Amino acid sequence: MSRARLAYKLKSMAAIVGGASLGFVGLLTVSGHADFYRRFLMPAVHAVLDAETAHQLGVQVARLRLLRAHREPDPGVLHTEVLGLLLSNPIGLAAGFDKHGEGVLGA
Numbered sequence: 001m002s003r004a005r006l007a008y009k010l011k012s013m014a015a016i017v018g019g020a021s022l023g024f025v026g027l028l029t030v031s032g033h034a035d036f037y038r039r040f041l042m043p044a045v046h047a048v049l050d051a052e053t054a055h056q057l058g059v060q061v062a063r064l065r066l067l068r069a070h071r072e073p074d075p076g077v078l079h080t081e082v083l084g085l086l087l088s089n090p091i092g093l094a095a096g097f098d099k100h101g102e103g104v105l106g107a
Contacts, residue, residue, distance in 0.1 A: 028041075058097075059097070059102050059103050063102045078090065
């Protein structure tokens, strides 16, 4: 096999493996796979972005509606009552997350 042919095959293999890896990471990111977020995505984000940049990126993701809403019903164990209001889960956005109202429709 010639050197040029080998280089072409290696380049093609790298493109296929890279594309499949990006597709897999994208699928896990959009699906909200908890182990993937905890073990891989969030440590990578923390290594690359400081807190303020990550915050601004989160607001822009909400503003542009890049991630879909979680559509599965919350498990009953998460239901919480606060001041007479029944909440499907005890998790919410922190006050001031979107203090300028940029991502209101997406959050």
